Amino acid sequence: xxxxxxxxxxxxxxxxxxxxxxxxxxxxxxxxxxxxxxxxxxxxxxxxxxxxxxxxxxxxxxxxxxxxxxxxxxxxxxxxxxxxxxxxxxxxxxxxxxxxxxxxxxxxxxxxxxxxxxxxxxxxxxxxxxxxxxxxxxxxxxxxxxxxxxxxxxxxxxxxxxxxxxxxxxxxxxxxxxxxxxxxxxxxxxxxxxxxxxxxxxxxxxxxxxxxxxxxxxxxxxxxxxxxxxxxxxxxxxxxx
Amino acid sequence: xxxxxxxxxxxxxxxxxxxxxxxxxxxxxxxxxxxxxxxxxxxxxxxxxxxxxxxxxxxxxxxxxxxxxxxxxxxxxxxxxxxxxxxxxxxxxxxxxxxxxxxxxxxxxxxxxxxxxxxxxxxxxxxxxxxxxxxxxxxxxxxxxxxxxxxxxxxxxxxxxxxxxxxxxxxxxxxxxxxxxxxxxxxxxxxxxxxxxxxxxxxxxxxxxxxxxxxxxxxxxxxxxxxxxxxxxxxxxxxxxxxxxxxxxxxxxxxxxxxxxxxxxxxxxxxxxxxxxxxxxxxxxxxxxxxxxxxxxxxxxxxxxxxxxxxxxxxxxxxxxxxxxxxxxxxxxxxxx
Amino acid sequence: xxxxxxxxxxxxxxxxxxxxxxxxxxxxxxxxxxxxxxxxxxxxxxxxxxxxxxxxxxxxxxxxxxxxxxxxxxxxxxxxxxxxxxxxxxxxxxxxxxxxxxxxxxxxxxxxxxxxxxxxxxxxxxxxxxxxxxxxxxxxxxxxxxxxxxxxxxxxxxxxxxxxxxxxxxxxxxxxxxxxxxxxxxxxxxxxxxxxxxxxxxxxxxxxxxxxxxxxxxxxxxxxxxxxxxxxxxxxxxxxxxxxxxxxxxxxxxxxxxxxxxxxxxxxxxxxxxxxxxxxxxxxxxxxxxxxxxx
Numbered sequence: 001x002x003x004x005x006x007x008x009x010x011x012x013x014x015x016x017x018x019x020x021x022x023x024x025x026x027x028x029x030x031x032x033x034x035x036x037x038x039x040x041x042x043x044x045x046x047x048x049x050x051x052x053x054x055x056x057x058x059x060x061x062x063x064x065x066x067x068x069x070x071x072x073x074x075x076x077x078x079x080x081x082x083x084x085x086x087x088x089x090x091x092x093x094x095x096x097x098x099x100x101x102x103x104x105x106x107x108x109x110x111x112x113x114x115x116x117x118x119x120x121x122x123x124x125x126x127x128x129x130x131x132x133x134x135x136x137x138x139x140x141x142x143x144x145x146x147x148x149x150x151x152x153x154x155x156x157x158x159x160x161x162x163x164x165x166x167x168x169x170x171x172x173x174x175x176x177x178x179x180x181x182x183x184x185x186x187x188x189x190x191x192x193x194x195x196x197x198x199x200x201x202x203x204x205x206x207x208x209x210x211x212x213x214x215x216x217x218x219x220x221x222x223x224x225x226x227x228x229x230x231x232x233x234x235x236x237x238x239x240x241x
Numbered sequence: 242x243x244x245x246x247x248x249x250x251x252x253x254x255x256x257x258x259x260x261x262x263x264x265x266x267x268x269x270x271x272x273x274x275x276x277x278x279x280x281x282x283x284x285x286x287x288x289x290x291x292x293x294x295x296x297x298x299x300x301x302x303x304x305x306x307x308x309x310x311x312x313x314x315x316x317x318x319x320x321x322x323x324x325x326x327x328x329x330x331x332x333x334x335x336x337x338x339x340x341x342x343x344x345x346x347x348x349x350x351x352x353x354x355x356x357x358x359x360x361x362x363x364x365x366x367x368x369x370x371x372x373x374x375x376x377x378x379x380x381x382x383x384x385x386x387x388x389x390x391x392x393x394x395x396x397x398x399x400x401x402x403x404x405x406x407x408x409x410x411x412x413x414x415x416x417x418x419x420x421x422x423x424x425x426x427x428x429x430x431x432x433x434x435x436x437x438x439x440x441x442x443x444x445x446x447x448x449x450x451x452x453x454x455x456x457x458x459x460x461x462x463x464x465x466x467x468x469x470x471x472x473x474x475x476x477x478x479x480x481x482x483x484x485x486x487x488x489x490x491x492x493x494x495x496x497x498x499x500x501x502x503x504x505x506x507x508x509x510x511x512x513x514x515x516x517x518x519x520x521x522x523x524x525x526x527x528x529x530x531x532x533x534x535x536x537x538x539x540x541x542x543x544x545x546x547x548x549x550x551x552x553x554x555x556x557x558x559x560x561x562x563x564x565x566x567x568x569x570x571x572x573x574x575x576x577x578x
Numbered sequence: 579x580x581x582x583x584x585x586x587x588x589x590x591x592x593x594x595x596x597x598x599x600x601x602x603x604x605x606x607x608x609x610x611x612x613x614x615x616x617x618x619x620x621x622x623x624x625x626x627x628x629x630x631x632x633x634x635x636x637x638x639x640x641x642x643x644x645x646x647x648x649x650x651x652x653x654x655x656x657x658x659x660x661x662x663x664x665x666x667x668x669x670x671x672x673x674x675x676x677x678x679x680x681x682x683x684x685x686x687x688x689x690x691x692x693x694x695x696x697x698x699x700x701x702x703x704x705x706x707x708x709x710x711x712x713x714x715x716x717x718x719x720x721x722x723x724x725x726x727x728x729x730x731x732x733x734x735x736x737x738x739x740x741x742x743x744x745x746x747x748x749x750x751x752x753x754x755x756x757x758x759x760x761x762x763x764x765x766x767x768x769x770x771x772x773x774x775x776x777x778x779x780x781x782x783x784x785x786x787x788x789x790x791x792x793x794x795x796x797x798x799x800x801x802x803x804x805x806x807x808x809x810x811x812x813x814x815x816x817x818x819x820x821x822x823x824x825x826x827x828x829x830x831x832x833x834x835x836x837x838x839x840x841x842x843x844x845x846x847x848x849x850x851x852x853x854x855x856x857x858x859x860x861x862x863x864x865x866x867x868x869x870x871x872x873x
Contacts, residue, residue: 048444050440050443050444069443069448069450070443070444070449071443071446071447071448071449074444074445074446075446079444079445080444082440082441082444086438086440086441086444087438087441088433088434088437088438088441088442089437089438090433090437091430091433091434091437095430098430099430099431099434099442099445099447100445100446102427102430102431103445103446103447151445152445154445155445155446292680298679298680345858345862346861346862348862348865349861349862349865350865352613352619352679352816352820353816353820353861353865355619356812356813356815356816356857356861357816357857357858357861357862359812360813360854360855360857360858361854361858363809363850363851363854364851364854364855364858367847367848367850367851368851370847371847371848371851485805489687492684493684496680496681496684500680526695526696526699527695528691528694528695529691529692529695529696529699531691531695532687532688532689532690532691532692532693532695533688533692535684535685535687535688535691536667536685536688536689536692539681539684539685539688540667540670540671540685543671543677543681
């Protein structure tokens with residue numbers, strides 16, 4: 001579904017991504033792990049064209065998207081959340097999701113009431129209905145993460161990019177989050193590409209995992225393979241294990 | 242139904258200024274001030290839109306004003322067009338320049354955007370002065386009022402003060418209504434999203450470039466329109482009127498009224514036009530005091546004057562209506578400005 | 579005009595431009611400092627220069643001080659005026675997010691109006707050069723420069739250099755840097771943020787005051803010079819990157835030279851226009867200024 005060939009990105013003298021090849025199969029949940037600074041979020045930024053790649057090509061459903069603008073990529077069906085939560089802080093939760101709903105209904109004459117209803121349903125699916133009129137900046141971090149997911153879903157994407165949505169969650173909340181992800185995946189026919197540090201959670205969720213280190217892909221495979229891979233262990237724990 | 246009409250702020254504002262006209266119609270000076278307030282208010286919207294709603298630091302409103310004013314004046318002077326035709330054309334001219342600026346500053350952000358637009362404003366004024374004889378340089382250009390219309394037995398003088406009063410009033414209300422309608426819907430939400438977080442906005446499908454340019458276009462058009470009204474009313478324009486000072490007054494009207502509130506434009510415009518007049522008794526220290534009061538106003542009322550007026554108005558109306566028994570005690574008259 | 583004479587004229591203008599730039603650099607550095615630390619575009623910066631010049635004239639003419647004590651007193655006074663402004667008019671706005679930006683811009687504007695008009699009323703005919711006994715000329719063959727101008731060039735250089743050293747070596751300087759880069763982090767290491775703000779604003783004002791005095795020595799003081807210096811100042815700071823100390827210095831010289839060259843090749847009237855056109859072109863292609871600046 002999504003394919004990246006030899007993606008490279010430099011910042012000044014630092015190489016954030018070097019010749020990364022990856023692909024996301026339709027319908028799978030693909031995990032992306034790696035130590036801090038390995039280029040995971042950069043990859044997401046390159047996919048959505050918030051950063052332009054210095055080398056390589058991206059293809060989504062067969063179409064080349066390397067040079068498409070971010071909002072056009074959204075039109076094709078890719079939505080994302082952000083590691084540093086980027087909700088619209090001065091707007092209510094409902095308005096945050098409504099902004100996305102507007103996008104989905106572009107060009108169609110749909111009544112305002114229907115749009116609001118859809119936004120409310122989305123908030124419901126992430127258990128935020130009670131707080132729909134709260135300003136985003138007043139919500140807790142967990143709720144803001146949920147809000148970001150709801151907002152991303154409002155675009156009705158076929159590919160959802162989740163960037164460290166589990167960071168800062170206690171184990172109980174992690175379980176809830178995983179359950180929520182599994183719950184929304186099937187009805188919405190989502191393919192999910194998820195960046196996480198919580199490897200244990202990913203092993204429960206993902207069918208396949210890619211590992212980055214210093215901007216390069218060091219391995220990919222099923223969770224059980226990746227976890228046992230010595231270069232992965234070395235990357236996370238350092239030279240001397 | 243009548244009740245609903247009375248809660249519509251446009252209706253109320255129109256009534257208010259209609260009444261004001263009836264009361265003041267013989268006082269030429271005050272009518273003049275009021276027309277200036279309407280024109281300034283229309284222009285103040287050009288500060289409130291980009292700065293307050295989109296977060297673009299636009300500092301060349303004086304230039305858009307000037308563009309409208311000078312296109313109006315020069316089109317009449319050199320092409321002999323009717324002033325009525327010149328109004329939309331000069332709005333268009335200003336809009337085109339706004340488009341040009343918008344495309345140039347696509348990637349410029351924050352304070353740099355402010356400085357670039359400021360530069361445009363300064364350059365525009367310098368161009369006006371130096372492009373003698375086309376623009377008449379520092380000696381300015383005469384701008385005719387709206388012409389008379391001969392309808393057989395009657396002559397309608399469109400150049401008369403009462404006409405300008407109502408024309409400018411309606412123009413202001415119309416522009417404000419248009420802007421409000423625009424901002425209520427998708428455009429408004431998208432612009433607010435862009436203001437708060439450009440990256441997130443792009444990621445939910447908002448075409449940043451389009452809305453960035455749209456904001457500039459609207460600002461330039463409104464500014465140009467107000468500028469041509471200004472030229473038409475004043476009868477004479479010169480480059481000094483469109484220096485950086487004018488941009489400051491315009492933005493000030495927006496800020497004083499409350500830079501995120503559309504009705505703030507009329508409140509702020511009133512402040513900017515009337516306050517210096519009131520301060521006349523201070524003679525030479527007028528502007529000193531003006532600067533000082535500006536500082537104090539911003540410190541104590543950073544939201545602008547509109548919320549205060551709103552509260553006052555609501556309170557007054559509630560008192561009157563409940564005294565007369567028109568309202569149950571529990572039901573409060575709500576009008577949202 | 580022969581080619582040699584042309585080159586001499588060009589060089590002369592360039593050097594004059596650099597001297598002018600040196601003058602402006604103090605105001606510009608003050609401006610970029612205030613923006614870097616407090617995030618305020620200080621529209622009163624030009625006024626501080628004017629006040630500095632005005633005060634030194636006042637001290638010299640009305641109180642009979644000689645030049646140096648008068649200037650020192652003037653600069654110190656401008657520092658305190660800056661501190662006062664910050665305490666009274668700007669500190670109420672801290673912590674208000676984006677609103678702070680617009681509001682502080684307007685407050686500084688209000689202050690600018692206030693000061694400019696105050697001086698206009700106190701001395702309506704103010705249009706004089708600060709008297710100075712240094713009238714010698716240093717002759718370098720093809721280039722003559724007044725001793726006064728030479729000194730007026732070296733003073734900013736010295737001061738800026740000392741400032742730079744100060745910011746890197748002393749604790750206070752590093753504290754200022756820290757606050758400029760990360761206010762929250764700075765408070766976490768025990769830096770009193772609001773005191774740094776006050777200090778920086780006063781410092782920025784004082785630098786501008788000194789700039790004004792130097793300007794007054796060479797060109798003269800007049801009440802509306804505030805706005806003119808403001809335009810130059812903002813153009814310089816945008817060129818060099820807002821908040822970028824070194825950038826402001828380099829840009830000052832650049833702008834000084836552009837100013838001079840415009841006067842030489844085109845008319846004097848077009849100076850500001852050329853500067854702004856160049857500025858716009860640069861900002862279109864390099865949205866954060868020539869060197870790295872914060873946004």
